[in-house]
Amino acid sequence: MAVTGTNFRLKAALRTLSKDDNKVARSMPKLQNQRGLAGILLALLLPAISDAQEEHHHHQPGEKIGKVTFVVSCSTEAQRQFNRAVAWLHSFEYGESERAFNDVATTDPQCAMAHWGAAMSLYHQLWAPPNPGELEKGARSVQKAKQIGAKTKRERDYIDAIALFFDDWERVDHPTRAARYEQAMEKVYVRYPGDRDAGVFYALALNATALATVPMDKTYAKQKKAAAILNRVLRLEPDHPGVTHYLIHSYDYPPVAHLALAAARRYARIAPSSAHALHMPSHIFTRLGLWDEDIATNIKSENAAKDYAQRNRLKGAWDDQLHAMDYLAYAYLQQARDREARAVLDELKAIRKTDPETFKCAYSFAAIPARWALERRVWSEAAELKVEPVDFPWPRFQWAEAITHFARAIGAARNGDANRARVEVEKLAEVQRQLVGAKDNYDWATQVEIQRRAAEAWLAKAEGKNPEALRLMRSASDLEDSTDKHPVTPGAVLPARELLGDMLLELGRPAEALKEYETSLQTSPNRFGGLYGAGRAAELSNDRKKARGFYLKLTAMCDKADGDRPELVHARKFLAGN
Structure with a gap:
């Protein structure tokens, strides 16, 4: 009964999405100030979302990869598989997501978005550019998606966006194609304000192109824009793996790392079946010098x-x-x-x-x-x-x-x-x-x-x-x-x-030396070399109070030390006499 009900609601939602495609496209310039469509779409989709998420979590016993609902015009079984595939994709489990999207294509050969997902699984935006073999494979997946044909304009826009990355890869360099994809995803995000995953994928694209900017923009404008989008989705979908994951990446910079601490502590609990999700919190823990965590x-x-x-x-x-x-x-x-x-x-x-x-x-x-x-x-x-x-x-x-x-x-x-x-x-x-x-x-x-x-x-x-x-x-x-x-x-x-x-x-x-160590510790807090160096520099500058502070912090941080580092021996000796 639950499957039938979910199928009915998903199809109804898809009909509404399709019906609105032309209207949305015509009104695109106004959409940034007119978010009414978002409420309509969400009201139609929420019942389906609830059931689809529940079913998604029972795909494999014990599998926990977060909650994602990305509505596509495919069969009910393919929809469940698709949600799971997107969840893996958002945790950068690219091998798992590619296999999962291929399963979607097997279940529903007319699901064009399955091939969109396979192509997305080959574009590792924050890692390294795809190699020629991966680019060829991605281009083929895009071509398959286009041959099958998107069922709605929304789906066509997603396919066209990733096509801009894989098209002409032999002639156009990686940064240019990445920028084209980011610009296309901005249009998808603006055109479909009720599509939360559009915002999540756009936020990732912003982080990717920010990484390639030379020289680095130290105002972190793109990263902050991405974080603002993600924080809005977070309030509505707290268990979405992409939201917490990309918040960590958006704030993985010394001046703003503290803003991702809550996301870091949450992400591993959302998707503990993902090795990458278990690792990602350490980006922020490292930035903040939280070594035990x-x-x-x-x-x-x-x-x-x-x-x-x-x-x-x-x-x-x-x-x-x-x-x-x-x-x-x-x-x-x-x-x-x-x-x-x-x-x-x-x-x-x-x-x-x-x-x-x-x-x-x-x-x-x-x-x-x-x-x-x-x-x-x-x-x-x-x-x-x-x-x-x-x-x-x-x-x-x-x-x-x-x-x-x-x-x-x-x-x-x-x-x-x-x-x-x-x-x-x-x-x-x-x-x-x-x-x-x-x-x-x-x-x-x-x-x-x-x-x-x-x-x-x-x-x-x-x-x-x-x-x-x-x-x-x-x-x-x-x-x-x-x-x-x-x-x-x-x-x-x-x-x-x-x-x-x-x-x-x-x-x-x-x-x-003390000034340089203190400056370094602002961006690399709780580093052993920085703390000891600052303590020793303060000691040699006859600032015994400051030296004591650095040495106390160092020895407390190293309460589990198991070696014989001379720096620790010296710090403890100083503290014993001061």
Whole structure:
């Protein structure tokens, strides 16, 4: 009975949507100020939404991926499957969503929107641009959707929007096509004010094009616009996975990260069946230095990723496992939980194959070993790092391989080996030159340039060229301040301004060093190196009160420390006497 009732209400709603298509199109310029249609559509759709959501949650026993209702003109069974597919899509579970949309196409071969969804599953907007094989596949899915034919203008608008991304991919660069898609989704959002998912997808598109903006807009205008849209939907659909997910991305920047804390703490509860949903809260926890919460959610995410790989019989570790491990190692190192961080590194070294071989894997393979050496200030280890695994397709990820060159350069220079450091600085310069002008969805060339300047600064110091060293290090810090991290990364391998503080401290200028550490801690709070550096700089500046404050914060943060870091020994000794 429930299925029949739902089917009747969905069809009635669809008839209304179709009937309104032409009227809505004619009145599009007025829609931003006339939201009456939204109320009409919602009143018609809400009964169907309630039943469809309930049925959606019983698709698989124990599956929890949030509540989504995206009305399409397909069969009742296909509608249930479609809602589930969109929920997976909103949590960036692209493999699951693509399979789910293909199931929709099997259930209802005349459901054009099933192929829209398959194409959407190949456009990973905040990750890396699709490769040629994915672009070809996406273009074919769009073509299938058009061949079947949309049943309403609304559906046709969705299909036409994603077509703008996949059409002409061989001739038009990624940023241009991404911008076309964003502009098309804005029109869909404006044209159908009662379609909440139109707003959610538009918000994601805004975040994607903001990421590609060079130089980065530090007012975060697009991200704030996206957040405003999402917060309006949140009040109506608190369990929508895309809303909380994209709020985290919209606020994944130091000045506004605190605004996403509630969303971060909620998202994993909404969609605990998604490894990515379990991981995403740690973006905000990392931004705010909430290491205990960061660790807890990434342990869950890593376990979920391992389960996924086993269930789907992957040929290697799933990339989301490595992604969680990267954040996990970073958080452990901030709390000086070095044995646990080492366990993550050992687990990483045991992974010889990933499925798929993505940029998340490349970043994790490079960043985890680099952080292990650099955060513990074991410069000799950093200087000896290797690019591993050797059979990973590193030429596709030069910006990730640059992390190893950066760590080697810093390690060698701070260990007094200028010749070795110079080799790595030259390699960084070569990588940076190759990345300039790349039509990517992120400006990796600038990130490598920051690393090159910082590495060259420490090389200059190793050669006794202190004024040149400080000039370069300040230049690296200022350049880093003008950018933002890629959404996948926890942050810079080492913050440039923290490195500037280190340099000033070593040059006997503690008062200046203290200012740099304090500035760095504003954007990277509760970092071990920042807190210790600030404490030591204050101590050497004879500001014992401030030194005590930083050391107290450091030792409290490291109450689970399991290593023998000399910095903690010094901080505890100072506190015992002050």
